Amino acid sequence: MKKILFGLLLGICLPLVAAYLYVGSGAMPVATKGNPLPLEKYLARKALHAAMDPEIGKPSPLPANEANFLAGAKVYQAQCAVCHGQLGELETAIAKGMFPHPPQLLPPKKGVMDDPVGEIYWKVKNGIRLTGMPGYSKSLTDSEMWQVSLLLLHADKVSASVQQALRK
Ligand code: HEC
Structure with missing residues (x-):
C-alpha cells in the first residue's frame, strides 16, 4: 500500500517539477516568433469550441x-x-x-x-x-x-x- 502511495505521489510530483523547471529554464517560447507548443493549438481550439458552441x-x-x-x-x-x-x-x-x-x-x-x-x-x-x-x-x-x-x-x-x- 505504502509503495503504491509513494508511486502515485511521485507520478504526480515529477511532471509538476519538470513543468516548473521547463518554465523557469527560459526555453519556453514567449516571443511572438516561432511555432506553437505541442498540443497548444488543439487545446486552445477545444476550449474555445466548448465555451462558444452552445x-x-x-x-x-x-x-x-x-x-x-x-x-x-x-x-x-x-x-x-x-x-x-x-x-x-x-x-x-x-x-x-x-x-x-x-x-x-x-x-x-x-x-x-x-x-x-x-x-x-x-x-x-x-x-x-x-x-x-x-x-x-x-x-x-x-x-x-x-x-x-x-x-x-x-x-x-x-x-x-x-x-x-x-x-x-
Ligand atoms: C489587435 C488585433 C485585432 C483586432 C483589432 C481585431 N482582431 Fe479579430 N482576431 C485577432 C487575432 C489575433 C485572431 C486569431 C485568434 C485565434 O487564433 O484564435 C482574431 C480572430 C478573429 C476572428 C475569428 C477568425 C477565424 O478564422 O475563426 C474573427 C471573426 C475576428 N477576429 C473578427 C474581428 C472583428 C470583426 C474585429 C473588429 C470589430 C476584430 N476581429 C478586431 C486580432 C484582432
Whole structure:
C-alpha cells in the first residue's frame, strides 16, 4: 500500500517539477516568433469550441442588406482593419508581428464566410483570450457587432460601394 502511495505521489510530483523547471529554464517560447507548443493549438481550439458552441446557433436579429453591410464596413475600418487588413491589402504590420497571426477576413481569403453568423458575433463580442483578438462588448453596440458580423459573413458578395468602403 505504502509503495503504491509513494508511486502515485511521485507520478504526480515529477511532471509538476519538470513543468516548473521547463518554465523557469527560459526555453519556453514567449516571443511572438516561432511555432506553437505541442498540443497548444488543439487545446486552445477545444476550449474555445466548448465555451462558444452552445451559444452560436442564434440567427442575426438584423437582416443582411446593403445598409447593414455599409454600417458593418464602417465598424470594420475603424476597429478591425488594423489587424485583419483592408480589401486588397496584404498582412498589416501589426498582424505580421502577432502570435497567433490575425487571419485575413476579406476576399480573396475565405475569412469566416463559411462560419455561422452567431460564431462570428460571439468572437466579436467576447474576444479570444491570449490571442490579441479583443472583445467588443464594452465598446460597440449590439447592432454594430451584428452588422460587422453580417459584413464578414457576406464579404465575397457585397456591392461595389461596400467594397469601396473596405479599401483605404
Ligand atoms: C489587435 C488585433 C485585432 C483586432 C483589432 C481585431 N482582431 Fe479579430 N482576431 C485577432 C487575432 C489575433 C485572431 C486569431 C485568434 C485565434 O487564433 O484564435 C482574431 C480572430 C478573429 C476572428 C475569428 C477568425 C477565424 O478564422 O475563426 C474573427 C471573426 C475576428 N477576429 C473578427 C474581428 C472583428 C470583426 C474585429 C473588429 C470589430 C476584430 N476581429 C478586431 C486580432 C484582432
